[in-house]
Amino acid sequence: MKRKPSTEATAAWIRLMRVQSRVLDAVEQDLKKAGFxxxxxxxxxxxxxxxxxxxxxxxxxEKHMLIPQYSTSRxxxxxxxxGLAARRECKIDKRGQFVEITEAxxxxxxKMWSAYSAAIExxxxxxxxxxxxxxLCGLLDRLGCSCDELQSPAERDGAPAx
Amino acid sequence: MKRKPSTEATAAWIRLMRVQSRVLDAVEQDLKKAGFxxxxxxxxxxxxxxxxxxxxxxxxxEKHMLIPQYSTSRxxxxxxxxGLAARRECKIDKRGQFVEITEAxxxxxxKMWSAYSAAIExxxxxxxxxxxxxxLCGLLDRLGCSCDELQSPAERDGAPAx
DNA sequence: TCAAGATTGATGCAGCTGCATTTAGTGCGC
DNA sequence: GCGCACTAAATGCAGCTGCATCAATCTTGA
Numbered sequence: 001m002k003r004k005p006s007t008e009a010t011a012a013w014i015r016l017m018r019v020q021s022r023v024l025d026a027v028e029q030d031l032k033k034a035g036f037x038x039x040x041x042x043x044x045x046x047x048x049x050x051x052x053x054x055x056x057x058x059x060x061x062e063k064h065m066l067i068p069q070y071s072t073s074r075x076x077x078x079x080x081x082x083g084l085a086a087r088r089e090c091k092i093d094k095r096g097q098f099v100e101i102t103e104a105x106x107x108x109x110x111k112m113w114s115a116y117s118a119a120i121e122x123x124x125x126x127x128x129x130x131x132x133x134x135x136l137c138g139l140l141d142r143l144g145c146s147c148d149e150l151q152s153p154a155e156r157d158g159a160p161a162x
Numbered sequence: 163m164k165r166k167p168s169t170e171a172t173a174a175w176i177r178l179m180r181v182q183s184r185v186l187d188a189v190e191q192d193l194k195k196a197g198f199x200x201x202x203x204x205x206x207x208x209x210x211x212x213x214x215x216x217x218x219x220x221x222x223x224e225k226h227m228l229i230p231q232y233s234t235s236r237x238x239x240x241x242x243x244x245g246l247a248a249r250r251e252c253k254i255d256k257r258g259q260f261v262e263i264t265e266a267x268x269x270x271x272x273k274m275w276s277a278y279s280a281a282i283e284x285x286x287x288x289x290x291x292x293x294x295x296x297x298l299c300g301l302l303d304r305l306g307c308s309c310d311e312l313q314s315p316a317e318r319d320g321a322p323a324x
Numbered sequence: 325t326c327a328a329g330a331t332t333g334a335t336g337c338a339g340c341t342g343c344a345t346t347t348a349g350t351g352c353g354c
Numbered sequence: 355g356c357g358c359a360c361t362a363a364a365t366g367c368a369g370c371t372g373c374a375t376c377a378a379t380c381t382t383g384a
Contacts, residue, residue, distance in 0.1 A: 125171030
C-alpha cells in the first residue's frame with residue numbers, strides 16, 4: 001500500500017475542495033443576504049414536497065439528504081419550530097412518525113428556489129457552457145463511488161445539495 | 163435578473179456538492195481512523211513548513227487557508243496547545259506575532275502526508291486517469307472565480323484543502 | 325504631534341455538529 | 355408469551371463555527 005497519487009490527481013483533489021468551498025460559500029451567502037435560511041432547509045423542504053402526500057419518515061429524509069440521524073432529528077425540530085413542517089403520528093409504527101410539509105413550507109420552498117436558482121446560474125451556469133457542465137458532471141460522477149441517487153425530473157423545482 | 167440555470171448547470175452544481183462532500187468525508191474518515199487530527203491542521207502545518215524559516219504571521223496563514231480570522235486564531239491555539247507550533251513575538255509590529263512550526267509539528271506533517279496521500283490516491287487517483295484528472299482540474303478552475311493560488315512545487319509534500 | 329482610522333489578533337456568545345447514550349417500540353425465535 | 359436483538363428517534367455533552375466586538379498597536383494626514 002501507500003501508492004502515491006499522481007500530481008494530476010492531487011491537483012484535482014485540491015481544486016475539488018477549494019472550488020466547492022468557494023462556490024458553496026457564495027451561494028449560501030446569496031441566500032442569506034436575501035433573508036433565507038441555510039441550504040439544508042431547502043433540501044429538506046424539497047424532499048418533503050416531492051414525497052407522495054407531502055410527508056415522509058425521518059429515516060427516509062435522512063437517506064435523501066445524506067446526513068446523520070441526529071442531524072435530521074434536529075433539522076426537523078427547527079422546521080417544526082418555524083411552522084414549515086409538522087410531525088404526524090405514525091400509526092403503523094409507534095416508534096416512528098411522519099413529517100409533513102406545511103403550506104408555509106411549500107411557499108418558502110418556492111421562494112427559495114427562485115433565489116437559489118439565480119445563485120446557481122450566477123456562480124455555475126454563467127461560467128460553463130452546457131457541454132462543459134455535462135462533461136464536469138461526467139467526471140464528478142466517476143468519483144462518487146456509486147452516485148446512486150435516483151433523479152431527476154427536469155421539473156420545475158430544485159436541486160439538493162450535500 | 164432571475165435567469166434560470168440550465169439543467170446541465172444544475173446537475174453540475176448538485177454533483178459538485180455531493181461528490182465533494184462524500185470524498186472529503188471519506189478522506190477525513192481515513193485520517194481519523196489512522197489517529198490523525200483533522201485536515202485543517204494538516205493544511206496549517208503545511209503552510210508553516212513551507213514558510214521561509216518555518217514561521218509566518220497569522221494574517222498570512224489566514225490567506226493561505228482561506229478561513230476567517232477568528233478561525234485561524236483558534237486553530238493556532240490548538241496547534242500551540244499540542245506543541246505543534248509556537249507563538250513568537252513580532253518585534254517589528256507589536257500587535258502581531260509569528261507562529262513557528264516545531265519539530266513535532268514537522269514530524270506530524272510528514273506522517274499525515276503519508277496517510278493523506280494514500281487517501282487521495284484511494285478516493286480520487288484510483289478513479290480517474292491522469293488525463294481525466296487534468297480535465298477535471300480545468301473545468302473546476304473555471305468555476306473558481308479566479309483561483310488565484312500560487313503553487314505548485316511538484317515537491318514531496320502535500321495538498322491543502324478548503 | 326496628535327487625533328482618526330485602519331489593522332492585528334483575541335474572545336464572549338449563540339448555534340450547529342459529532343459522538344455516545346437513552347428511550348421507546350418492533351419482531352423474531354423458541 | 356417472553357426474552358433478546360434490532361430499529362426509530364431524541365438528547366446530553368463537548369468541540370467547532372460564525373458573528374460581533376474589543377483591546378492594542380500602527381499609519382496617515384492636517
